[in-house]
Amino acid sequence: MPSTARTSVSVPLPKPGSQSALRERNQQRVIAALMSGGPRTQAELARATGLSTATVSNIVKSMSTTGIVSTAPTTSSGRRALSVILNDNGQVAAGIDIGRRHLRVVLASPNYRVLQEASVPLPLGHSAQDGLGAASDLLDTLLENGGISRAALLGAGIGIPGPIDRRSGTVVQGAILPEWVGINIHETFGERLGIPVFIDNDANLGALAQVTWGPHSAVDNLMFIKVGSGIGSGLVLNGALFYGHVGITGELGHTTINEHGLICRCGNRGCLETVASTSTMIELLGRGGSDSVDTRRIIDRALTGDTATLRVIDDAGVAIGRALAHMANLVNPETIVVGGPLTDLGEILLGPIRRGLARHAVPIIGETTTVCMSSLGDRAEALGGAAVVLAQSGLSPALIGSS
Template sequence: MPVRQRRNPGSQTALRLSNQQRILSNLVSSGPTTQADIARNTGLSAATVSNIVKVLVDRSLVSTSPTTSSGRRAQLVSLSSTNGAVSVGIDFGRRHVRIIVATLDYRVIAEKEIEIPLGYTAAEALDIAANLLTSTLSHAGVQHSAVLGVGVGVPGPIDRRTSTVVKGAILPEWVGVTVGMMEESFQVPVHLENDANLGVLAEATWGPHAGTPTVVFVKVGTGIGAGLILNGTPYSGNIGLTGEIGHTPIYEHGLLCRCGNRGCLETVASTTIMIELLSRTRARPVRTRDIVRLVLEGDERAIRVVEEAGFAVGRSIAAIANLVNPHTIIIGGPLTDLGEMLLRPIRSGFARYAVPMIVETTQLVMSSLGERAEALGGASLVLQESGIHPTVG
C-alpha cells in the first residue's frame, strides 16, 4: 500500500537524509545489492552512493562485503539486521505529543505520551518531541542511528507539493512548518501527513479491518477530518487536501467557523464545541476526557451534546458514503471509549441521509486503536515509504 510523498529538500541536511532513505528503501526492496546497482536504481552518482554507504555503515544500518559483478570486483551492500532498524511515529495534538517506535516487522517496542500546554509554538513542540524521541529510544535500548525515519501527524491540511502545513490547521502555530524544519530537529528523514490520513493508514495496517479495499476513517476531535483508502490505496487528492469534512457546512445559518464559512460540521460536532457547551454550567472548564466520563456516568446534558454531535457527524459521513460507497467507515479520535454511546447517534444520522442500500451494506464501527491510531500510522508510513509492507494485519 504505497504512500508517495513529494519532498522539497530545502537544505543540504534534508537532501542528505532523503538520499539515505532512497538507498535504504532500495536495499529493503531489492535485498543485498552492489553499490553500482544502487546507483543505477536510485539515480544517484556512484560517489554519492559510496559516501552515503560509509555513513550507513557507521550507523550500523548496513554492512559491506567484497563480491564480483560481471567478472569485476564490487562492494555488496546489505541491511545489517531487520531487528536493528526501527521506524517512529509521532502524533501532535492540541495538548499532547505521542510517540511510537516499531520494528521492521511491525512490532511496537516503545510507546509514550506526554501532555503539553495549550498555545505552544511549533518550535517548542518540535523541541519537546525531539527530547521525547531521544528518551524513548534510550529506554528501548535503540540507537538514534537505527531510526529509518519519523512519520509525523498534525491536525491540519498538508500541501503535498511542498510538504508544508497550510492554513486551516487546528493549531495555527503549525502553519508554514515544513518537512525540512522537522528533519533539522529530529536528524532523520521525516514524512509529514495529516493526522486523519495517518489514522486510516493505521487501521489498514494494524487494525482488524486490514485488507479492506475501501475504508473511510473519521477522526472526531478538536477538528474533524477523514482519511480515505480507495481500492486498497490511500487517496490524497490533487495536492493532498482531502477529507476536510469538518469544514463542510451542514447548517446554513449556523455559527461562524474558523474557516470563514457558517454552520460547518466542526461548529456543531467537534470536541471543542462540546467542551464549550458543557463548560457553561460548571465551576471549572471541561476537558475531552471529562466528556467521556460524564456520558458514561449518565450526565443528561453530556449525553444530549454527544447525541446531537453524533447525528451531525453521521449526516456528513452519509455524503461521503453516497459518493465513494465504502466497505467500512471507522470512527476514531479521543471519544472512542464512548463506544455505542457515540456510534448510535452517528448511525442514526447516517441512516437518515445515506442511500438505503449503502446503509445496509456499509460497516460503521468504532476504531479499536483509539488515540494510538495516528502515531501508529506515522510508523506505518515510514515503513511503507521504505518498501516494507506488513505480511498480516
C-alpha cells in the first residue's frame, strides 16, 4: 500500500476494525494525505488514501462546507479536475536544517506555503548545544517576524548531517558533526521548546522534500543524494521514506571506490567521500594555487571553463555515478535527485554522474533511471523538516478539531 505508507512516516494510522470511527478515519486519511503531500486532485487523493473516488468526493464536500479545505478547478493529464487544498488554520510547522557551517529555518503552513525563512552561518565545530541554541533563537525571530504565536507551532523537524540511530534517537559515530555524536536531540531540543521534535538525517529530509515540496510527488521510488562536505542519500521507497533496521540508510558516501585510497572519517579507505566530496575538491584545487577555494568559487570557475576545476568535477561525478550505479542496481529507483551546494553546476556535474551510472549499472537500470538536479537547492533539507511535521500532524486526530 504505497500511498498510505507515505503518510505513515512513523506513527501508524488508527487501528481499523470498529465501524463507529470509520467516517472520521476516512476524513483523517484525506487530511493526512493533504498534509503529507500538499494540494492534490480528488483522483490523486483517492489513490493516496486507498478510498474510492466517491468517498473522497463526499468527504471533500463535507470538509469544504465546514471550512477545513478549499477546492479550485484545475486540469490533470489534460482533463478537468478539482484541486483540494487545506485551508490555512493558523498552525505552523518548523523545518530546521543544521549543517557543519550553516543553519536554516523555515516556517510553513499546513497547505505548504512558506511563511518565514532565514539562514545564518554557524561556526565550524559548534557544539550541539550551541547549534540547537542558534536554531531556537532563529526560530523565535521568525515567529516574531511573522506575528506567529509559539502555541501555533505543530512541531519542528530537524535535519542533521549524520546517521541517526532510531532505536536511541541519537547521532552516531561517522557524522560530519563529530561534536554531536551521542546527543539525544528529542530531549535536548524538545524540552527546550516544549513542542514535538522530529529528528532525521538531512538527506532523508531532502528526499522527502522532493516528493512533497518538489516536482516529484508522483515518483514512488526516488533517491536523493546530497553532495557536500559529506555525501549522503535518502531513499523514498514505495512512496515513503525508508529507514531499514536501525535507521541508518543511504550511506552512499562510504561506498568503497578505491580500495587502497585515502583513509575516510568512517575508518575505512577510499570511500566515495574521499574522492568526491566538496572538501576533497577544495583540497585538490587548493594545491599549488595561491588564492583560497570554496564551494562558490568552484562553481564560478567551472562556469567560466577552468580546466583543472572541470577535471576535478568530472572525476568526482564519475565516481558518484559509479556508487549510484550500485545503489540503482539494488533498489531500481525511477529518479535520482542530486542536491547540496553544487546544484548550480547543472549539467557540468550531472554529465559525469550519468556517465558513471551508465558505465557501472546493469544496462536496463542505467537506461530507465532519470538523474536530475534538485530544484529546491539548499532549501531542500529544511523544507523536508517542515514536511515531516506536517505528515505527522496530519495523523493526529487533534488537528481536525482545531481547524
